[in-house]
Amino acid sequence: MAFTTAAALVHDLMEARDERRLRILQKHLASVKLLILDERGYVPFTAVGGELLFEVLSQRYERGRTLITSNLPFDEWTSVFGSERLTGALLDRLTHHVHILxxxxxxxxxxSSRKRHKDKEASKMP
Known part of the structure; x- marks a missing residue:
């Protein structure tokens, strides 16, 4: 299992590409039984970053489990990937065998934060 944010993974992929070790990282990510990508949608990707992430998810398609959390509905994913074509191809793969929650x-x-604050205030009362 591997857990990371989508932005951190894109950063790692770009760094691996620059250091000529991208294939090694891609092979590792393709072999992970469960890849969890958190916070998909908070940070837009460069065109290269979006393509690298697409490549990883395409390699995992029908081979490994992938869990993605996002605060964006699918129709807004283009704003993060920057390309309708790329976003459409990615969503096609992601939604083929999927459970959407x-x-x-x-x-x-x-x-949780509000509860802690409320509990703290209540403990100060005489």
């Missing part, structure tokens, strides 16, 4: 509501982190 859509979660609406307040952020878990925000709820």
């Amino acid at each position: 859509e979660m609406n509501g307040e952020s878990f982190r925000l709820t």
